[in-house]
Amino acid sequence: MYHERPQKSGKLAHETIDKQIYSTEKKWLQGIDVYSQQYGICGKIDLFNSDTGALVERKNKIKQIYDGYRYQVYAQMFCLREMGYEVKSIFLHSLSDNKRYEIPIPTLSEEQEFAEIIQQMKTYKITDPISPNPNKCAQCIYRELCDAYKP
Ligand code: SF4
Numbered sequence: 001m002y003h004e005r006p007q008k009s010g011k012l013a014h015e016t017i018d019k020q021i022y023s024t025e026k027k028w029l030q031g032i033d034v035y036s037q038q039y040g041i042c043g044k045i046d047l048f049n050s051d052t053g054a055l056v057e058r059k060n061k062i063k064q065i066y067d068g069y070r071y072q073v074y075a076q077m078f079c080l081r082e083m084g085y086e087v088k089s090i091f092l093h094s095l096s097d098n099k100r101y102e103i104p105i106p107t108l109s110e111e112q113e114f115a116e117i118i119q120q121m122k123t124y125k126i127t128d129p130i131s132p133n134p135n136k137c138a139q140c141i142y143r144e145l146c147d148a149y150k151p
Contacts (some may be wrong), residue, residue, distance in 0.1 A: 053088030
């Protein structure tokens with residue numbers, strides 16, 4: 001319910017995808033729901049070109065390729081794979097400066113790293129202690145809602 005400026009920009013950036021008006025060509029899967037039984041995850045993809053096998057996640061402005069970005073596209077890839085699509089390449093697209101970054105298809109060890117993160121998320125307990133990183137918190141869009149945030 002609570003949106004800060006980055007979330008509003010992100011929502012605008014995804015508007016053509018959410019409304020499925022990015023392209024009328026059938027090869028583009030736009031904003032479809034995806035699911036992986038293996039990992040127990042679901043979500044939405046941005047764009048997948050079923051002719052070339054290219055998966056594209058668009059973001060308003062990419063300054064750095066965070067691990068979270070990688071995990072997000074890995075998750076989309078694993079869901080699509082389980083749904084019978086072959087993802088041959090993955091891209092992050094920065095809309096404001098029109099830059100595209102290729103994310104290599106995850107290796108077996110990167111898939112294991114992803115599986116461990118999912119496992120940690122599934123076994124996380126709200127009462128577990130956390131050690132917030134003040135630099136990260138200062139950039140976090142949820143800081144106004146977070147008890148752990150110490151300005
Ligand atoms: S403000 Fe809260 S949710 Fe955001 S990074 Fe810090 S601890 Fe995490």
